[in-house]
Amino acid sequence: MKNAPDLSAQIAKSIRDAIVSGDLDVGERLPSEAELSDQFDVSRSTVREALKRLAAQSLIRTQRGATGGAFVNKLRFEDAYGQQITTSALLLSMNAVDFTTACEARFALERACAPLSAQRRSADHLATMRAEITRQAQPGLSDESFCASDVAFHRALVDGAGNPVLSYQLAGAVEAIEPLMNMITFTARSRDRIVGLHTRIADALEARDADQTVALLDTLADYTAELGQSVAAKRKDTPKGN
């Protein structure tokens, strides 16, 4: 029933467990590849494949030279963002998550941040949001650039909550949806509408008005879903548009 996993996978799991359980501390050096070969009684290639697996998950980093080796990596939030976003984006595309579902998740999560952000946002966060709003209002901006600015705006909102765990979790939801958002053709009118809502959201955050922020986010969520539905209707016509 159970296909025996590769040796390299087993060894990777063994070391990973040691890291997760805390048997191996951050910064600690693993035995050299030769020593690991002896310990696990496998060849060096197999050990190396195991180590590469761990490196791909940012669990270890390797260094060459006399005092080199593999070290338990301190996983930083910034490092995890990238993987989180890649994974989320693939999940959305490979599982054919429809725009409505992705949008719902994104705004539900963002809504959760809004009260905290209203309470704690710094002047810096507010400045970032205002700057992105200005960019979004520029005529001649490509749809891609508009979307990227939209992401930056919402990232600032989320970061304003001052909770790195929330920021991390939301990075996936907010950024992974960008490819889906990029399918929307933003007319001048819809951009005006969005920029207007963004401005009012920034105003509400500046006034530290949590209720108003949430209400505006709900409005924006509804409007975004509406825009998305027109895209969904279009995609019906060209099902395999590659």
Added chain:
Amino acid sequence: MKNAPDLSAQIAKSIRDAIVSGDLDVGERLPSEAELSDQFDVSRSTVREALKRLAAQSLIRTQRGATGGAFVNKLRFEDAYGQQITTSALLLSMNAVDFTTACEARFALERACAPLSAQRRSADHLATMRAEITRQAQPGLSDESFCASDVAFHRALVDGAGNPVLSYQLAGAVEAIEPLMNMITFTARSRDRIVGLHTRIADALEARDADQTVALLDTLADYTAELGQSVAAKRKDTPKGN
């Protein structure tokens, strides 16, 4: 300035980009290791290390035999859960995220699910929650088992929202916090309190009362934070309690 990354990392990136961009479709077979060696002009070992990196991210799966090879894996939500939880747990422990911050994030996200769950939860979700409540009320339950059941209860609540994207994002927040929760010693009184709140949450969901669900979650969040603070106070006494 920039350390040239390993060949295997470069090759992994090259293939990963092809997958993310859609150049390689789900289920498609990659060239054999020998062919990849030729294409990238490296040895087979290097190609293998690159493939192991991708396998560690669940981007490909390999199969032995005549028609075997490496295939672009369909990334399923269930596959991503595990990685998400491992990463989140490591982020919390390695960055010394305090209980309050983690707890805040968890309940903020869960709160976002509550209205949707009140609207859409199935009888099945409700039954799971009731079953976990029953388990939690049993005397003699270990703290670990109590926590595990707590996680299962909240997972059911989140799944009730019927949005796989939300469930995925929340898996990390809810499950990664379990190790921190496990540090709490649940007295008979605190268990009673929690079980009581869980029961009222289940009741509210059964009645599809979103407002009440959110209010009860807020109460539970406050109480959990309170319990966590007593743990934090204790940990001050034994800073390196290993």
Added chain:
DNA sequence: CATTTTTCATTTGTCAGACATTTAAACGTC
């Protein structure tokens, strides 16, 4: 003695070649 240079041992990165194992397809045999 202090400083600079050289040597050197250690460790990871890469390569080449071999054999084992698995798997499905091709081939014979009945």
Added chain:
DNA sequence: GACGTTTAAATGTCTGACAAATGAAAAATG
């Protein structure tokens, strides 16, 4: 046609070798 056998192709593993990086010890130098 059904059933066993062979075979080819692919991954999994092992061995041994060399290249490259790197810090530390040793040696040379002033």
